[in-house]
Amino acid sequence: MKNSTPKQFLSINKEPILLHSLRKFDGIYKKMKLIVVLPNKYISIWEELCEKYSINISHNTVAGGRTRFHSVKNALDSIKNKSGLVAIHDAVRPFVSKRLIKRIFIESKKKSCVIPVVNLNSSIRKVHSNKNINIERSNLKIVQTPQCFRLSLIKKAYEQDYKKCFTDDATVLEKMGYNVNLIKGEENNFKITNMHDLNHAEWLSQNISK
16 A cells, blocks of 8 residues: 555545444444454554544454464454354455345354355466466455354364465365355455555445445
8 A cells, every 4th residue: 555554544535444344343233242453553543543533333452463364363362252153354345235244144143154255357367487377267256354154163263373375264264174155245345455446445435325
């Protein structure tokens, strides 16, 4: 992003991206508890933003770790419940709908692991050395969050040692031999990773319904 401010604290429609994401989960279920995971040095910044924007959404804040894996593990370790469901979401996906979140939880009651995906619409080629080959895109999907799991199962999965192949939470569970169940995601549930995404997010925030 070439910005000294962490992405989740950048603004869209005059409010931090993280606040937009937090709102999407607020009120989904009465007993749902929200956890925000941040690098330790940024927790105070988030607390200042909560005061500045009068954020009264109940949530706990947990210090992250050296990788995404370790950050999620810290959050899971902070959960004292022995059973239930947990959804893990990227803070910079502020346009996930409450409808999709509810659908993911409903499906997760039936299955151990549910993640949203969307179709890949671009042509793909695999490059190896000086050669490249076309890959059939109908067999490929773009993975999104939130990814939802049975709590006891994902906690057990995160007892594994960290591996570079753990690119998301589903890959951590998959390493234990469990199947990953896919449901249809949403095109607007994209991850803000660069200035183009941020500009698009600004436009969406002013032109789509909440």
